Amino acid sequence: MGREFSTLFYKETLRFWKVAFQTVAAPVLTAVLYLLIFSHVLDNHVRIHDVPYAAFLIPGLVMMSVLQNAFANSSSSLIQSKVTGNIVFVLLAPVSYQSFFLAYVLAAVLRGFVVGVCVLLVTLWFAPMQFVAPWWIFVFAVLGGAVMGSLGVVAGIWADKFDQLAAFQNFLIMPLTFLSGVFYLIHSLPSFWQNLSHWNPIFYMIDGFRFGFFGVSDVSPWQSLAVGSFSLSVLSAFTLVILRRGYKLRA
Amino acid sequence: MAASVAIRVHGVSKHFGALKALDEINLEIPQGEFFGLLGPNGAGKTTLISTLAGLTRPTAGKISVMGYDVQTDYRQARRQLGVVPQELVFDPFFTVRETLKIQSGYFGVKHNDAWIEEILENLDLTSKANANTRTLSGGMKRRVLIAQALVHRPPVIVLDEPTAGVDVELRQTLWRFIRRLNSDGHTIVLTTHYLEEAESLCTRVAMLKAGQIVLLDSMDNVLRQVSSHTLRVKLDGAPPAGLALTGESSGAWYAMPFRQFDEIEPLLARLREAGCVVREVEIGKPALEDVFIRVMQSGDVAVSA
């Protein structure tokens, strides 16, 4: 794990940083719009975890931004490189598949992080926030970003065209993130949906992340940590296997 | 591991469904050679290069570069190899210099600035160094691709049609640079459809047809196969019978193959005696193109060492 890893990581980071307007500013604006609309409609009527709805919503929105941007980073970088053909520059180089995986996933985590921090900073202006257990915030942001970054690698390698990637995003990523308790407590759902949500690993990430702010959660953060780590291990192992085989990258 | 062999291709086949893009290719390229890989469109040249570079996995067979197997020892093998891809690809996010620094990093090369400047200079790219690759013309993008293949000073350089769409000036500077690298000991493998280019540069050639090597020999031997020169004359009126002249479809032109230049004088004398006026004369040297066409048409396999 040497210079080829750090270079690929640097290149992936520089790539999104050069177009930060689209990759950072735009998602921050989206998250703020969500906050404005939902909190305006519901703030005076709803309190969850004994905090106003806007305050409850903020960690959810931050985590959603982390997750979606981590996925977007690795998946769109890969599909662009494949479609334009410049993926060949990495494929010709002595970059091991482990370095390849780590570089793409870590850059995705970093992009998720940058967007998440920006969303948090902007939203703090709308509602006072508490940070009961900051380490849990950090741990779940990294874990969630890594799971989604890894999923982005799989999607970017699998998709041959941009619309296939969009389908992956619309039919898998969006439902997973929206049906995970970003906007509500799982307890408030009918029991069918509650049970279903417990099969969604993203639910645990958001629940654990929110625990870091309020010190209250649906399930224990340790359980969420276990589910998150397990999901990441399975997904990483799968991604490494397809990378090692050269699936779709080395015909 | 024989250090003197740069590239060893052993029984390599690549099938795409029913298509045999490569059909049991065997090939050894010694270090220091300037090797030409020729063949018509679809012959399998790029596929062979892709298997060499690890971009494609062969259906059967083994390949090594400087003694390193391209599959089991892929990281070492790729360090030995600089490939200029046939497709004009670039990364629109970066400038030329950034692109070259990043490419150096992929190969684990540090502090490469001096060499990068030298490459830029030799490829006439210095003035474009800080331009975004997206804004470059096609020929300029080609130069960047060539530069990228050289950043890690690979002992083996593979150029897949590097001069397609490149102006005369760059072609000359490019070949001067590549020749220099070759005389410094780098092994060069070149594919091109400009046969004069191959003829003047390559010391050995392989001709590929439908995934098979149909000719493999030194350039000298290959050219010797077309033993004869050709004399072409443009005449007023038909030549007398009994001469070895064959009329060309284009009318007044007639051609005669010959071996020695002293065969020309008697022929011209006979034409003069017969009252034929010679309007123009051309002498064609034996050209790689003649061999190429003959080999591709006949399809007989003539492989020698």
Ligand SMILES: Nc1ncnc2c1ncn2[C@@H]1O[C@H](COP(=O)(O)OP(=O)(O)OP(=O)(O)O)[C@@H](O)[C@H]1O
């Ligand atoms: N990924 C692929 N899938 C299916 N067929 C392929 C693939 N790549 C190449 N081929 C086929 O393999 C054959 C050899 O192609 P290749 O690109 O190696 O030819 P080439 O000698 O480089 O030709 P050119 O001079 O046009 O570059 C062609 O018939 C091509 O259509």
Ligand SMILES: [Mg+2]
């Ligand atoms: Mg080709």
